[in-house]
Amino acid sequence: MIIAPSVLTADLADLGNACSEAVEAGLNWLHLDVMDGNFVPNLTFGPPVIAKLRKALGDTPTFDAHLMITNAEDCFQQYIDAGCNHISVHVEAVTHLHRCVTAIREAGATAGVTLNPGTPIEAALEVLTEIDLVLIMSVNPGFGGQSFIPTVEAKIRRLKDAIDAQVAAGGRPVQIQIDGGVKSHNIAMLRDWGVSNCVVGSGLFNDNASVSDNLAVIHKALE
Ligand code: DX5
Ligand code: ZN
Numbered sequence: 643m644i645i646a647p648s649v650l651t652a653d654l655a656d657l658g659n660a661c662s663e664a665v666e667a668g669l670n671w672l673h674l675d676v677m678d679g680n681f682v683p684n685l686t687f688g689p690p691v692i693a694k695l696r697k698a699l700g701d702t703p704t705f706d707a708h709l710m711i712t713n714a715e716d717c718f719q720q721y722i723d724a725g726c727n728h729i730s731v732h733v734e735a736v737t738h739l740h741r742c743v744t745a746i747r748e749a750g751a752t753a754g755v756t757l758n759p760g761t762p763i764e765a766a767l768e769v770l771t772e773i774d775l776v777l778i779m780s781v782n783p784g785f786g787g788q789s790f791i792p793t794v795e796a797k798i799r800r801l802k803d804a805i806d807a808q809v810a811a812g813g814r815p816v817q818i819q820i821d822g823g824v825k826s827h828n829i830a831m832l833r834d835w836g837v838s839n840c841v842v843g844s845g846l847f848n849d850n851a852s853v854s855d856n857l858a859v860i861h862k863a864l865e
Contacts, residue, residue: 643838644671644819645671646671646672646673646839647671647841647842648675648786650843651848661698663852665702667854667857671706673708674695674726676708676709677783681710682784689723692724693725704727706730709735710783710784715736715742718749718751722746729751729754731756732757739765747774754774755769755773756778756779757779759780759781759793767801773816774814774816774817777819778794778797778801778837780821789823790823790824798820819837826856829860830864
């Protein structure tokens with residue numbers, strides 16, 4: 643199980659240190675929540691900040707850009723140039739999804755498609771042979787610290803069946819990533835559903851404990 647820290651609820655005035663704290667705790671996959679104030683009602687950071695993070699953290703961590711923006715088709719290259727290894731775009735925001743994910747892979751990154759809680763799985767299934775990851779939102783995107791929406795279970799199970807069938811036929815394995823409200827109390831259940839990559843924000847970055855102490859509790863829940 644990959645744990646992908648999301649720094650939204652960290653001290654954003656000290657973003658570099660928040661990311662370093664996660665890397666030093668042993669987390670090598672950083673989930674970067676990019677918001678444009680248009681696709682979602684919030685703004686975070688973009689390519690210049692990500693490029694600085696890449697410089698500060700070195701080459702090792704995988705930078706996973708979750709693009710909550712309306713123009714991902716036009717500007718994903720800027721995120722790859724800034725040092726992102728993986729790009730996830732929202733199916734609700736991209737007109738030519740097949741072209742977009744193919745172009746992301748041709749540009750040298752891995753590609754993911756993201757589904758809001760109210761979006762059916764079909765759009766992801768249509769491009770399953772072309773992608774590396776499906777990101778299932780278990781909150782409505784825009785903010786950290788929201789409650790997990792349990793009705794995503796059926797969608798995840800259908801997706802898992804489709805991926806298993808694709809792999810059994812000799813096709814590409816695809817990660818199932820989940821994002822929103824993932825905590826130590828529900829992470830083992832998500833693994834049982836077939837999730838292999840969990841974004842954790844407020845479950846890691848909070849005022850109760852350090853990232854490494856919170857991570858230890860999560861690892862214990864997965865034993
Ligand atoms: C929501 C973001 C998530 C979120 C995760 O728009 O994509 O990555 O901040 O934070 P928690 O774990 O607090 O729900
Ligand atoms: Zn996210």
